[in-house]
Amino acid sequence: MADYSSVKIEELYDIPAFRNLPDEQVRSLAAVMVRRNYAPGQMIFMEGEQAGSLWFVAAGQVKIIKQSLNGRIQGLCLMNRGKCFGSCPLFDMEKNPASAQALNQVTLFVLPDEAFQQLKTRDPQLVKALLHVYSQRLEHLSRVSEVLGSWSVADRINDCLLTYADRTEPQPTIELTHEKLASLVGTVREVVTRHLTHLEKEGVVRNEVGRITLLNPNALLPPCACPDETTTP
Amino acid sequence: MADYSSVKIEELYDIPAFRNLPDEQVRSLAAVMVRRNYAPGQMIFMEGEQAGSLWFVAAGQVKIIKQSLNGRIQGLCLMNRGKCFGSCPLFDMEKNPASAQALNQVTLFVLPDEAFQQLKTRDPQLVKALLHVYSQRLEHLSRVSEVLGSWSVADRINDCLLTYADRTEPQPTIELTHEKLASLVGTVREVVTRHLTHLEKEGVVRNEVGRITLLNPNALLPPCACPDETTTP
DNA sequence: CGCCTGATGTGACCTAAATCACGTTATGGG
DNA sequence: CCCATAACGTGATTTAGGTCACATCAGGCG
Incomplete structure (x- = not known):
């Protein structure tokens, strides 16, 4: 079932984080990214696992969840088409802070860790684009905390x-x-x-x-x- | 009451984030950082305000909180001596995602936004040290979300x-x-x-x-x- | 030392929301 | 067309934990 075919440049331009990047950067991204498909309910990665790669939602929806020891599951957010998730290789996070699960039939583009490490040295602009994604995530999480706590x-x-x-x-x-x-x-x-x-x-x-x-x-x-x-x- | 006297180098070495930095870097930090004192209960900054500076706890405890419209307050975390907080100038966050309040008599060292902007261009190592702090914060927040949701x-x-x-x-x-x-x-x-x-x-x-x-x-x-x-x- | 204030203890009560236990309605496959 | 299954609707019951209403205790201070 796994479809590892390559990623098209037009497809990447559909992702907000890349929309304003120059053509050649997107081209080099497309060269190293990988397409993956997931069935509804399938886990994409698990909390605590070794981290590194970056994931972009091409189609479908992905749920980011935390599961605690007592078995209860808390959803953190829902990633729609165009959204980016995954542990940030910019920080030195060793482990995924949460799990990701396909909510329905999902297609993702993966930017593997190694590929990213190479890109980042010669492409500071890309790094900046991703940092911005992460600042939004920080805000989102602090909002989740507020909402859970007092609504x-x-x-x-x-x-x-x-x-x-x-x-x-x-x-x-x-x-x-x-x-x-x-x-x-x-x-x-x-x-x-x-x-x-x-x-x-x-x-x-x-x-x-x-x-x-x-x-x-x-x-x-x-x-x-x-x-x-x-x-x- | 406000005591704007300068910050000593030895004091900065007490802060974990700076402990491994070379002497001259810490020296240049000390030159631009400012000391501030707060009374118990006093607000240090408010959610939604213009952000930028970085704050380090020299003494006392600071509570990071979110206040929602309905008036309820949710504490996010407690910053002890040596901890760093404040909106990250590394991201382009415009606003503080939460408020900070002195829990008791507190002394802080402030790294003003402008000073940080200058430092960061000529000191990538410092940037890395701070990015690490922020990756921990991301982890902490995702933990808070889990805890609030299911414990x-x-x-x-x-x-x-x-x-x-x-x-x-x-x-x-x-x-x-x-x-x-x-x-x-x-x-x-x-x-x-x-x-x-x-x-x-x-x-x-x-x-x-x-x-x-x-x-x-x-x-x-x-x-x-x-x-x-x-x-x- | 008596008073005032802030920090605690503790019971009675009450509401949101989780659980349990069903019944009903879609919907796709054979 | 029938049936299995997933999705939805709804009551009854239970419970964690928030609210109220006090009573006590400790320390500072004039």
Whole structure:
């Protein structure tokens, strides 16, 4: 099943991190990158494993998760087409801080560690592009920490819907089962179902099997922007 | 009250990130760094503010927190003597991803943004040292996410005790009030008190006012390392 | 030494959300 | 077309842990 065929230059330009790079750099990247396919549910790499490579999502969705000793799984984020993940070879991280799992049929482009090490010496611009990706990741994680720590499950679900909605269409949609949404948010299916049916009754979303349509995204917005004017003197 | 006197070279050598740097580099750092003092509870910088500088803890403790719109506060970590925090000028982060607050009387060394920008061009080694700090932060945050998402409050308290214990003495101690511990862990005082008195009954810790002594740290260890041999066939 | 304030102990109560336990609805393959 | 299976809907029950309401204890200080 594994398809190790090469990566086309046009395909690389679809990835935001590379969009502004000059042609020859992308060309040299394409030469060393590898295409990989994964089946739904398949693990791409595991937390704690030796790290190094960089992964780019060409098609499908990848879930980044932490699994703790007690068996519970906490989703950290969902990587869509164009996103980059993997332990950063720029730092000297030895191990993957989390696991990556294909959520559906997935195609990835891999930049192997060795290839990256070579590129980075003669290509500081590339390094800068990737550093930026990592600064976003730091921000994202600190946001996850905030959300997990102080939001209600309902708010977390709303936030997740807004974050991962596909906005290319007039009606933003999310192509996830309740089960998968639940694992991303860090809760269980029943709670997601209940909350979604509630939202549907309010006319905020429409539920179909494996797909949620946002009819009124704004209604999901305020996590709790309680207008706290009451600064009692 | 603000004491802007200069920073001594010996003091910088106390900071792990600089310990292995050659003498002249540390000398040039000392020339541009600034000393600052903060009172207990005082905010050092706020989430969302313009970022840039790097901060090093010379004495006291600094709490890194996220405050969400609903007013709840989630502690991310506690910085002890020698630790480094602040938004990384290496990335192009515009804003602080979190706030920093002095937990007690605190002395900091500040490396201002401008100074750092100059240093980094002629000192790649320094950059590398700091990148390493940031890779640790990424790991820490992903750990926080895991812990918040899937551990019980009791486990989180235990973990916090182990993480922030001062191991220089035979009996590790934590110098925090229950209130402050609670805000670090992301819970309320009562829960911390209850759990600590429970631990004291079991002989695992000793409680004094503003101080907790770990009598048997190992008892705090397993978050839930349930020996799950039962791979039922 | 008595008072005030901040740090603790502890019970009663209450809510969010996880669990359990089903029933119902899609949907694709034979 | 039928059935297995995955996805969804919904109630009843349970529980961790947050909230409230006090009572106690320790240290500083006039």
